[in-house]
Amino acid sequence: MSRKGTRSIFILLFFLNFGTLSSQTVQKEKQPLIVVLKNLSEKFNVSFSYVDNTINDKECIVPDASLSLEDILEFLKMETQLDFELLDNRFVVIKIPKKSKTNYRIQHLEEVVVTNYLTTGITKLNDGSITIKPQTFGILPGLIEPDILQTIQAIPGVLSADETVSNINIRGGTHDQNLLLWDGIKMYQSGHFFGLISAFNPYTTKRVNVYKNGTRAKYGDGISSIIDMQLPDDIDQELNAGIGFNLINADGYAKIPLSKKMELQLSTRRSITDFINTATFEQYSKRIFQDSDFEKSKNNRNSISRNETFYFYDVTAKFLYDITKKDKLRFHFLHVNNNLNYDEQSSINDRNESLNSKLSQRNSAIGMTYTRDWNNKLSMTSQIYVSNYDLDATNFDITNNQRLIQENEVYDGSVKLDINYSINNQFKINGGYQFTEVGISNLEDVNNPEFRSFIREVIKTHAVYAETGFLLNDAKTKLTLGGRLNQMSKFNLLLAEPRLSFSQRFLHYLRFEVLGEFKSQTTSQIIDLQNDFLGIEKRRWVLSNNDNIPVIKSKQASAGIHYSKNKLLISAEGYIKKVDGITTRSQGFQNQYQFVNSIGSYEIKGIDLLLNKQFSNTVSSWVSYSYNTNSYTFNELNNGEEFPNNVDIRHAVTFAGTYTNKNIKLALGLNWHSGKPTTAPSIHDNPDDEQITYSSPNSKNLDDYLRADCSATYAFNISDGARATVGASVWNVLNKKNIINSYYTLDIENKVNTVENESLGITPNVSFRVQF
Incomplete structure (x- = not known):
């Protein structure tokens, strides 16, 4: 199969994964990536940081104007095979990925169902889980910072009967029935101020996966939910x-x-x-x-x-x-x-x-x-x-x-x-x-x-x-x-x-x-x-x-x-x-x-x-x-x-x-x-x-x-x-x-x-x- 045919398949898969893309985008002509970045910088008021050699000779289709910034970055990632990391909705770091192609296949298995679920930085995946990325988190009522355990209470079926993060009830369970993992380590304390503030710093947390049901087999405990907090795990040589x-x-x-x-x-x-x-x-x-x-x-x-x-x-x-x-x-x-x-x-x-x-x-x-x-x-x-x-x-x-x-x-x-x-x-x-x-x-x-x-x-x-x-x-x-x-x-x-x-x-x-x-x-x-x-x-x-x-x-089933x-x-x-x-x-x-x-x-x-x-x-x-x-x-x-x-x-x-x-x-x-x-x-x-x-x-x-x-x-x-x-x-x-x-x-x-x-x-x- 030709390289052009392979690229078309990748674009088609992207359309399937992110149903918000317009099918007409495929027909547009490619432009130099640096031109596309300049236009995006003006439109979204963001700054792109990169080494010149990284984007030299890179071309891509101009993304659909109706897409959100997060969707556009995902689209550019598939088009250019580069990593686009959004920091605080203002700075975007572009770098050559160090991961092998295997990691991208794995990525297909975690297809995004909905981006900007409720607000930016919250995504629903096709395995039933919800992913929260504090670095790209938008805003929720009553929160001026991305408090992790307060944020998950915006998800349907999750609430705290006494307003604390040390007593989160997910589908009728008590708080001790939630498994909290910090970089893979089980936590037994979840709150500061005896429950009013999350004990985990959101600014060093890259991703939070929340499972209410259908959890991965690698997780034990947590009969009500899994709250898996992950820190950045790649060396990008960026201060x-x-x-x-x-x-x-x-x-x-x-x-x-x-x-x-x-x-x-x-x-x-x-x-x-x-x-x-x-x-x-x-x-x-x-x-x-x-x-x-x-x-x-x-x-x-x-x-x-x-x-x-x-x-x-x-x-x-x-x-x-x-x-x-x-x-x-x-x-x-x-x-x-x-x-x-x-x-x-x-x-x-x-x-x-x-x-x-x-x-x-x-x-x-x-x-x-x-x-x-x-x-x-x-x-x-x-x-x-x-x-x-x-x-x-x-x-x-x-x-x-x-x-x-x-x-x-x-x-x-x-x-x-x-x-x-x-x-x-x-x-x-x-x-x-x-x-x-x-x-x-x-x-x-x-x-x-x-x-x-x-x-x-x-x-x-x-x-x-x-x-x-x-x-x-x-x-x-x-x-x-x-x-x-x-x-x-x-x-x-x-x-x-x-x-x-x-x-x-x-x-x-x-x-x-x-x-x-x-x-x-x-x-x-x-x-x-x-x-x-x-x-x-x-x-x-x-x-x-x-x-x-x-x-x-516990036994649980949902549809x-x-x-x-x-x-x-x-x-x-x-x-x-x-x-x-x-x-x-x-x-x-x-x-x-x-x-x-x-x-x-x-x-x-x-x-x-x-x-x-x-x-x-x-x-x-x-x-x-x-x-x-x-x-x-x-x-x-x-x-x-x-x-x-x-x-x-x-x-x-x-x-x-x-x-x-x-x-x-x-x-x-x-x-x-x-x-x-x-x-x-x-x-x-x-x-x-x-x-x-x-x-x-x-x-x-x-x-x-x-x-x-x-x-x-x-x-x-x-x-x-x-x-x-x-x-x-x-x-x-x-x-x-x-x-x-x-x-x-x-x-x-x-x-x-x-x-x-x-x-x-x-x-x-x-x-x-x-x-x-």
Whole structure:
């Protein structure tokens, strides 16, 4: 076949992959690439950075004028076989790709279904996953920076019932049922400010893959979702750095080339809350510390709380070394920390006492990855890592002369071997092995009365997996079949987990999708008492013991249809998920089941709908609606009958719009969902029995939740090599008082008191960033 014929096939495949291209483009004559770049620079106000030799003698068809910048860059990549990397929607780096052709075949298996899904930088792929690229992220209502775990909550079927990133509910699951991976390393802490801010710096994260179902066989754990965060992994010999701050924290990052074969990536972020008191900090503090021992000590008439300090920080580092063209070595390091200290002073028996209560939460991780490309078809990646999570609290109760020490610690060590074999453009095989050893300890020490408990569990898991990917019928059909086999010798348990992902495109703009999976996990979070860890971070990690804490297992299936044409996306996806092996302690009950330990299951059935319309290249608007029914079944509770899940939020609606025009980005959005289930005291409650008599579990609902957000950013050049961005946002513009949790207590007279936890009130924030 001639070179011209081969090029035409590549162009045709591109049209199939990116249904937004016009078929008339093929007929246009080619022009020098440098001329095309000049026109694009003027149209989109972007700067192209390249070595002259890279683009010399390169020609390409002029892209369709109606395409977005991201689509044009993908088109040019196919036309010229060069890499086009967009940085901060302003700078485009052009370079010769170092990867072999095999990597591009692999790329065909990950066909893009929708680009600019909701906003720029978010893409839907034909395996059912959503990809987020923070470097090209546009804007979302209420966000002026690409907070990773806040951003994924814009995806239909994903929400946080209490507005935190440490309690994300994906299709009815609890947060501990989400597997968070940072450069392949499992994370056990996800938030700063005890859940209001993602613990992962978005400016050093290149790509985030989110799976709600049909996950790859190489992923274990995470029965609700996979959130796979990946850092840049190629050495491009380009210096890239930035610094910035907002009303909560300041940060900086740098991507530093050390030589042609070595590169160092660094980032750090620290709160400014112990130096300056801002309006944003006041609102965050009010939200997080309400109903905690810290807040109660401040309101205690018999004591004085002082010398209060709170701060958080994170540090990441990645060292890249290309030993040869075929051998790559990578070292990874991350440390995340939250710290709260306060002194409680009281006068007892005419004697002043002052004691220090504190809470610290941290996650450290270190790993090494080695990749070998044996040839243009076969590659191998091996990784070893250790992830350590530690939650410590010392709580002094001066009035009762009591000191409580609590600690929750996790050690997770893993070795992985992953092999990819690409037979041809249409057939790919992936397989591997993973060994994981997880040890979790829990300590509780009380001095009055004397009590000490220390429990430590360890589980070793061996897993093998295999997967095949097919791309058939001129890239219209994508089928991935796989399975994972987990062996736990401690329980003499062998679990088989099949995985399925099927996608079929019709008429260039209509796609049908079927996803399915079996999954399991041995780690979960429980709550013993609501005032554990000062009532701020109540959840502690525990391991399955195959007795009163079983291995959690899930089955899920979904089917969806997606229509995408003329920048209009209509998407509908129905699903059913059944999860067995949950415990009441992992669900956070605050009713008659708060101190009951029982094993059960939940089943959720639902549908996610999305309508997304883009007008030209400047305006994007969408409305999403989710409906589901989510029910518990505990044989020992409620006479064995079903009752609503604690996060059975039946209806959820999001409406939003964004405007992007050169340097200005604006966003406005509205979030509404029905209230969470709650359990009210029975009308037959007897105040003389010194306990609360409840009505049927979760038979009542809180008031509906409503929140409006807005945000805006403006970018401008400081110099030829530096660009600044200023931003402002307001969370909960209407200052709506949303009750996100409600429970009941008895006072000293045995009267029932209602305790209500409020969401964030009106919360402004501003930011300033400079990128070099």
